[in-house]
Amino acid sequence: MGAHAYQPTIDELGTPLIATTFVVVDLETTGGGEDAAITEIGAVKVCGGVVIGEFQTLVDPLTHIPALIQVLTGITNNMVAGAPSLGSVLPSFLEFVGDAVLVAHNAGFDIGFLKRACAAHEMPWPGNPVIDTVGLARSVMLRDEVPNHKLATLARHFSSSTTPNHRALSDARATVDVLHGLIARVGNLGVHSVEDLKEFTRRVPKQRRARRTWADALPERPGVYFFYDLVDGDHGPQRRILYVGKSVNVRRRVRTYFTAAETRRRMDEMVRVATGVDAVTCATPLEAEVLELRMIDAHSPRYNRRSKFPRRVQWLKLTTEIYPRLSVVRTVADDGAHYFGPFRSRDTIDRVVSAVQDAFPIRRCSDRLSLRRTLSPCALAGMGRCLSPCDHSISPEDYGQIVEGVRVALSGDIGSVVAAARERMTRLVATERFEEAADLRTRLEAWTSASVRHHRLAGLARCAQLVAASRSDEGWEIHVVRHGRLAAAALARPGDIPQEVARQAVAVAETVPTPAAPAPAGTIEEAERIAAWLERPGVRLIEIDGDWSWPLHAGLADGDLARILLG
Template sequence: MADQRLSLPGAHVQGTIDDVGTLLAHTTFVIVDLETTGSRSDGAGITEIGAVKVRGGEVLGEFATLVNPRMPIPPHITLLTGITQAMVATAPDLDAALPAFLEFAALDGDATALVAHNAPFDVGFLKAACGAQGHDWPHPTVVDTLPLARRLVTRDEVRNHKLGTLAGFFGAAEQPTHRALDDARATVGVLHGLLERLGSHEIDTLEELRHFRTPRTSAQRRKRHLADDVPEAPGVYVFTDAKGDTLYVGKSSNLRRRVRSYFTAAETRGRIREMISLVEGVTPIVCATSLEAEVRELRLIAERKPPYNRRSRNPGRAAWLKLTRESYPRLSVVRAVRDDDAPYIGPFRSSREAELAREALHHAIPLRQCTHRFSPSRPISACVLAQLGRCGAPCDGSESPQEYAAHAAAAATAMTDDATPVVEALSGHIARLATDLRYEEAALFRDRRAAFVAGAARSQRLAALAAIPQLVAAQPTGTAWEVHVVRYGRLAGSGMMRRGADPHAFVEALVATAETVFPGPGPSPRATPGEMECVLRWLGSPGIRLIDAASPWTCPVNGAEKHHELTDWQRDSAYD
């Protein structure tokens, strides 16, 4: 495969490393207001829908319709809104008005936000209407101007935060009249006034607006200059304290924008605000590709264990299940993989999950569960498990070394090659328990089966990648190709090749300068499982072209991956 040329198909745009939000100037705001027959969405009906669509301060369109609620309009509602029973008698029903509004709003776009004053009221009615009419609610980003105004406009400036009061304060072109379109137009004026005030809080993206809760701290205001020299490029950033010790490590497709967000009011996490008070420096590390940034972040966190990274809080919590190498092998939960040529499965997120997988194997294969040392020439008394038929009792000579070796070989095969016998044994037992209405016991064995399948599948995927001395792959982006060199599961080299460049020369140079990696023991010998899972996710993403593989990349035909439907556990990122 080394001679395979890189073909250049149509542009493929890859997602960013993390979502830093859409600029507010590029966001389409759909401002909506409803008039209804009452205050509860589960008992009242919609009588009018009004909406205005704006972007960059420009009105893109308006929508207004009366709606026949198919129920009486209470007199006090008519007095408030001026909408009478006669006015809605010939209006469209909700089954016609709602699809028209959803088509106008187009709320399923990432750069679109639904805006309302006291949004839970209007959004509650719209969601209930979608449910009643069989429409999927698009789950848009919702901006509520009421709590936003309470944070940005003080009581010294306005007597209350009602829509009419705010519209007058901001000089909105339209004043609310309790008619849907008029109120939506008034909310547009209020929204624009609030967005102007957000500028002083350095909120300029929709993502920052969504998370805006409280004003910036003094430390956030004082230290914003730390982001000034950070480049607008993809990579990793490292926050350090006065001693130069690492406090936090992160990654982004735009380092400057991401680092800058930590010093705005959008950053409300208590621990991060606490961290900002200690920060004295920011070190940016520009990376060629998003995968390189993701891997570098993992490596730095593992190496430096920064106190404000969640992944650093329990660095040793991953567990493995090992079949020991001794005369009478047994299953043992361990924290690390050793160079002992023993079969391992995992890693598991906790010792409890590893214990469940061990119980699954013990149910299917009668391995000893004791930790005693014995031999044919020095037998010991059998335990109660032998009396229950769950162990052949090699300890007292009831089972010969050859018979026990066959059980150990079956366990090793189930862990590394063919998981079917264990899965079938557990599935049959679960079915029998369910037939006997013993559902709690059946659920326990289901969890054991799921733990075994998840751990075995994970280790088999890792081992398959770790067995390849060198793998080179590429993925097209909008203007270039991401090219990576992976050796024994470790990311050894990364580069961006511009379109039109000589692919053979580029790959040859990248391979020549890639990190030297040697083989090692276990499913993840030269990289952490987390790094290898990142590489595997990238290799499985759309548009990947395999350029070179020094050896076949295969997983067992009857391996645990074949039974992945038996578990709903996260298989791609089951650990930090």
């Protein structure tokens, strides 16, 4: 990354503290438990160090105030007897707060009461940002400055004009002075926005905060970013990629790794280990998604967990033996066999195979059968669940008709498998064998979802070239897809001719050899990302070279599957 002058954007600077409206709130209650009730609300609204409004009201808790609480706060049962109810106070309080940042001393207590009050009165909690002056003080104040972080202690330290006395408005006024004192303390530490203040409250390590300048030279464009460290190589230090990510705005996303927004422990470790971060700009968000997958596949970064082993899939193969069977394989070969998949889970494969075998009595053994050798039939043959080709009880021609039914089902007609399941489901329900019926339903769900997935990917894999475009705020996003692999991406900005940009993209697109059907030329996950983009509303097809088809039904809802099974 080359060093150059950089002017942060307004979004990157966050919300400046000087322009932020804060509402500092304090509550008095009948106790500390969740079943306690609010007796008083006090709040002070400030902006730029100036008080612009105050809110105070007693609240009828509709319950007895314990004597100890009456002594502590000075709020008695007689004082709240004629006070308004919480339900009538909340709307005016929330209106007073508006979209301001809420501040409280030990915010979990006060904000927790307010959230429960809103829920009890069926009012939506506005979700304002919250600053806790206790957490901020713990991060800022040194041990030799204050013995503890109680409000009274901090108010004395910052020479507050108001002494806290366990009355809501007085305590809120004192908290305002504490807040201003803490903000003045952190101003010299580079804290100039609400976001920075929250980082201090959450105690983001200083070392991590200091590294946010790494993002300064990164682009505000879609792309892929990668953190790295340096290791010794044959020709000097070399980059070792630790983590790969993608974003529609790389600079903004990378900055979050150095703030309180990033809470994953392994990411904190990764940032500490890394010696830098770099990025590759992409024309479109889809290109960024695909490049991220390819980089993770190529480098296997130690801190990436998802998409790390994209080639660990399995397929069902309908073999080309004289008596074909279903076999589980790891790759698709150009051998004339019929393949179905892919699958990432062996359990899913077993469910799909069971669903097919429920409809077609295809053999389940893995023996090599021939017309010159006769084997003893297995137990399944004796149960009538196998046609026993091992002892030639069925001819290759008749068995071939069964296999053709399997091939048709795997090729797109799921009706035969569903029909067989419906008949069996009816019998199971009639005899109240509900556990077996549930297992059957699970197998059918696996079968239908696997069929949809297979045909989505197979449709892309068959298509030699597909050019499509989708409109975005930046212009027309154009992609060239060849056999399920992203071969080129381009962006036609306002003023450009999209068709011309598409032609240029096709001209420079990657040459993609025809893969063994039905596997796509790229990884399965890449093809799925492309398929998801093609399914988005507003995507327009510009050119198709070859056949491209899509499953008629993208899936079955639970109610639909139950209706189909039970007729």
